[in-house]
Amino acid sequence: MTALGERIRKAREEATIGVPALAEGLGVHRRTVERWESGEREPSRAKVRVLALLLRKPYEWFYGGCICGANDWIRTDPYDESYPEGAALCGACGREEGAPS
Numbered sequence: 376m377t378a379l380g381e382r383i384r385k386a387r388e389e390a391t392i393g394v395p396a397l398a399e400g401l402g403v404h405r406r407t408v409e410r411w412e413s414g415e416r417e418p419s420r421a422k423v424r425v426l427a428l429l430l431r432k433p434y435e436w437f438y439g440g441c442i443c444g445a446n447d448w449i450r451t452d453p454y455d456e457s458y459p460e461g462a463a464l465c466g467a468c469g470r471e472e473g474a475p476s
């Protein structure tokens with residue numbers, strides 16, 4: 376499963392929207408949404424823009440950005456034991472997330 380697919384599924388579940396309803400909102404077949412979520416297919420950037428609106432998440436978040444909408448991760452100091460390995464801080468809001476790969 377791709378990171379993008381995982382985020383689409385997560386956002387859809389958080390918005391409590393079923394695959395059929397989301398597919399209808401996007402004007403695509405439900406199987407298309409299932410393929411996006413499984414990573415079998417990748418939605419176009421234009422579709423992700425619509426997804427972002429329908430699911431109320433920042434566009435950049437779908438591509439590994441922060442939930443605040445920024446995509447400006449600062450890797451934490453690997454020698455600082457107070458942060459787990461691979462963690463990163465958002466340069467805009469300071470939120471800590473797993474570092475994008």
Ligand SMILES: [Zn+2]
Nearest residue numbers: 441443465468
């Ligand atoms: Zn942020």
